[in-house]
Amino acid sequence: MKKFIYSICFLAISALAVTSPSMANHANAESSAISDNYIMISQGVLANGKVVREFDFSLNSPMLTRLGMSRVEIGKCKDALVENVNLFREEFVLSFTLIYKNAENKQPSFALGNDLVVTTTQYDSELDNVSFKIAYNTQEVWKFYSQSGSDENESEEKKDNTKIEFISTQTVSSKFPFAQEVSALNGKVTVAERYKNAYLSAFEKSSIFEKVKKDYNPDFVYNYASPYNKISSNADIKFVDSQNLYHHVWKADERQLIDKQINLTIKEANREWWYLTALVVTLVGTSIALAIAYLIKRKKLWQNIEK
Secondary structure (H helix, E strand, O other), X not given: OHHHHHHHHHHHHOOOOOOOHHHHHHHHOOOOOOOOOEEEEEEEEOOOOOXXXXXXXXXXXXXXXXXXXXXXXXXXXXXXXXXXXXXXXXXXXXXXXXXXXXXXXXXXXXXEOOOEEEOOOEEEOOOOEEEEEEEEOOHHHHXXXXXXXXXXXXXXXXXXXXXXXXXXXXXXXXXXXXXXXXXXXXXXEEHHHHHHHHHHHOOOOOOOHHHHHHHOOOEEEEEEEEOOOOEEEOOOEEEEOOOXXXXXXXXXXXXXXXXXXXXXXXXXEOHHHHHHHHHHHHXXXXXXXXXXXXXXXXXXXXXXXXX
C-alpha cells in the first residue's frame, strides 16, 4: 500500500522529481482500501502551469513471490511488462506527432521533445511499478494538444475556457477513463481491458500464468491533482500533499466500471478555469491515443510520418 501512495505523490512534484516519504504516511490511512494490484492514470496541474500525466502499472512482486514465482522469473516478466506498457507510450508519441504534423497554427516549442516531453517507460524498484510520464511544460503547449483533440462541433467559448472571466459554479461530469471504449484489433474494448491484458500477457510464458490470471483483479485508479482548493468532487479519496496540491482519487474494480462517474465542481473560478477542463481533455486524449494502436503494430502510420 505504501508503494501505491508513493506513486500518487510522485506525480505531485513534477515529471522528474520524487516526493518526500512523509506524504506517504499522511495519505496512507485514507488510501488503505486500494489494492496493491493497481493500474493508475494520474494528472497533475502544477502551480507553475505545467501539466503532468502519468500511467502506472503495479508489478506487485510480493504477490508473485507468494504465488511461487522465482526472482529470475519475476525479472523476466517485469521486462515483458515494460515492453507492453511501452506500446501505450508509443501510441501517445504517435498521436502527438500526427497532431503537430497536421496543425496549422504551431510553434517550434510545441514539438515533441521541446515543451512536450514523454519520458521513457521504466521499472521503479522502490515503487515496484512500471510507468511513463507526459509533461506539458507550458499552458500554451497543453492547450495546443488538448484543443487538437476536441470535438470540432464545440463552440469557441467552450473550447477556450481561459476567456471566461468569472464563473460562480461550474460542474464537469465524465465517464471513468478506464470504462471508455476504444478501437482495437478485435473490435471495441474498454481501456481497463486493454491495460489489464497488457499486464497479464507479460506472464503468459511464466510457470504460474494460470494462477496470476485467476488472482489478478486490479483496482483501476484515476488521480487528479491541482493547486486549486475550490474544487469539490465525488472522489473516493481526497487529500492535500506537501506541495499544496489537492488530490481527487477515484477507484473501481472491474465490476464497478460501468457505473463509475467522475464529477468535479469548481467555484469562484476565473482564468484558472483550464485546471478543471484538463480533466475532461485527459480522458479524450487517452481515447485518441488508444484508438490508433492497431495502426502502430502494422507500422502504416510511421511510414506516413516519414514521408
